[in-house]
Amino acid sequence: MGFDNSARAMDKKKHITADESPVVKVLAPAKINLTLEILGKRPDGYHELRSLVVPVSLYDTLTLTRVKGPSIAVSCAVVGLPGEHQVMLPAPGDNLAVRAARLLRDVTGYSDGAHIEIQKEIPIGGGMGGGSADAAGTLVGLNHLWQTGLTVEKLMELGAQLGSDIPAMVYGKPVCMEGRGEKVRPVPCHWPVGTEWWIVVINPGFNVPTRDIYRRYRTGLTLPQETFINACFALEGGDVKLASASLHNSLEAVVYKKYPLLSIVAGRLKSAGALGVLLSGSGASVFAVAANHDQALSIESQVKRESGLWLWTRVAKILPDGVMVAHGPLEARV
Numbered sequence: 001m002g003f004d005n006s007a008r009a010m011d012k013k014k015h016i017t018a019d020e021s022p023v024v025k026v027l028a029p030a031k032i033n034l035t036l037e038i039l040g041k042r043p044d045g046y047h048e049l050r051s052l053v054v055p056v057s058l059y060d061t062l063t064l065t066r067v068k069g070p071s072i073a074v075s076c077a078v079v080g081l082p083g084e085h086q087v088m089l090p091a092p093g094d095n096l097a098v099r100a101a102r103l104l105r106d107v108t109g110y111s112d113g114a115h116i117e118i119q120k121e122i123p124i125g126g127g128m129g130g131g132s133a134d135a136a137g138t139l140v141g142l143n144h145l146w147q148t149g150l151t152v153e154k155l156m157e158l159g160a161q162l163g164s165d166i167p168a169m170v171y172g173k174p175v176c177m178e179g180r181g182e183k184v185r186p187v188p189c190h191w192p193v194g195t196e197w198w199i200v201v202i203n204p205g206f207n208v209p210t211r212d213i214y215r216r217y218r219t220g221l222t223l224p225q226e227t228f229i230n231a232c233f234a235l236e237g238g239d240v241k242l243a244s245a246s247l248h249n250s251l252e253a254v255v256y257k258k259y260p261l262l263s264i265v266a267g268r269l270k271s272a273g274a275l276g277v278l279l280s281g282s283g284a285s286v287f288a289v290a291a292n293h294d295q296a297l298s299i300e301s302q303v304k305r306e307s308g309l310w311l312w313t314r315v316a317k318i319l320p321d322g323v324m325v326a327h328g329p330l331e332a333r334v
């Protein structure tokens with residue numbers, strides 16, 4: 001499978017060693033699914049998936065502080081998100097970052113604790129893996145801070161115990177995710193120098209419960225194998241037009257049926273000239289792929305102007321090199 005040992009690679013990058021500083025800061029990026037196919041229902045109640053997952057430049061920022069004693073505490077603030085997101089925050093005990101920290105401590109036998117401070121910029125329940133990003137960033141960051149020495153593969157295994165998207169997000173680069181989400185195959189990107197993929201993300205300010213969407217899903221459009229192969233080639237080679245023509249999300253129909261506003265938003269993005277438009281994960285965010293940064297900005301302002309609705313929007317870019325941007329370099333602070 002050829003994972004590089006990113007945790008170790010990141011260690012080389014930091015300027016101050018972990019024993020000198022009790023604090024690390026981790027940028028935990030959101031993801032989008034360029035394709036999301038549901039291949040069937042599994043005996044464990046989950047669904048068999050195949051999905052191309054890529055990190056994007058929209059981050060939660062985690063500040064992880066080593067503390068004496070076994071306490072794992074969390075504080076969370078939303079930044080630039082609609083007010084509703086403040087009340088959507090999970091209770092501390094349910095917070096995926098806290099659960100990730102506890103799991104890492106249990107597995108490694110580490111004796112001290114941590115304070116996890118999260119600045120949330122990824123919409124909550126937005127289909128962009130916000131909670132999963134926090135868990136992934138916590139696993140990678142605490143493994144470094146606590147010097148617990150687990151490999152990336154082991155951190156991904158732990159991530160799989162907490163949520164289906166977390167292994168891909170621990171890996172932190174473009175991947176093809178299969179099974180329940182635990183099988184992660186890297187998709188190495190060799191993009192021509194200077195290639196950038198820009199997207200516009202729109203979130204309506206409410207969250208979509210993933211479990212409910214999967215429960216409502218019966219069968220949806222399948223993706224022809226040829227289109228999936230095109231999507232892989234496009235991602236590997238940086239061909240934004242081919243990627244846009246290959247977007248697919250099996251959950252889109254069921255989500256748009258329950259939340260027609262999202263389908264209207266998608267229609268607006270298409271009319272504004274996007275190369276392709278797709279629901280992100282199980283929603284509620286919708287993204288549009290633009291030809292370049294200027295077009296992304298113009299799509300964003302046109303949709304805001306014409307919709308007459310309050311919408312949270314963000315222009316971001318795909319991170320083809322993933323993890324070194326995504327999780328670091330870990331910044332140690334004294």
Ligand code: C5P
Pocket residue numbers: 045046047048049162163164165179180181210211212214215
């Ligand atoms: O694994 P995670 O907690 O992120 O999944 C949230 C919900 O999404 C699950 O409770 C399940 O209902 C659904 N799901 C699924 N099949 C997957 C991933 C998620 O049915 N492969």
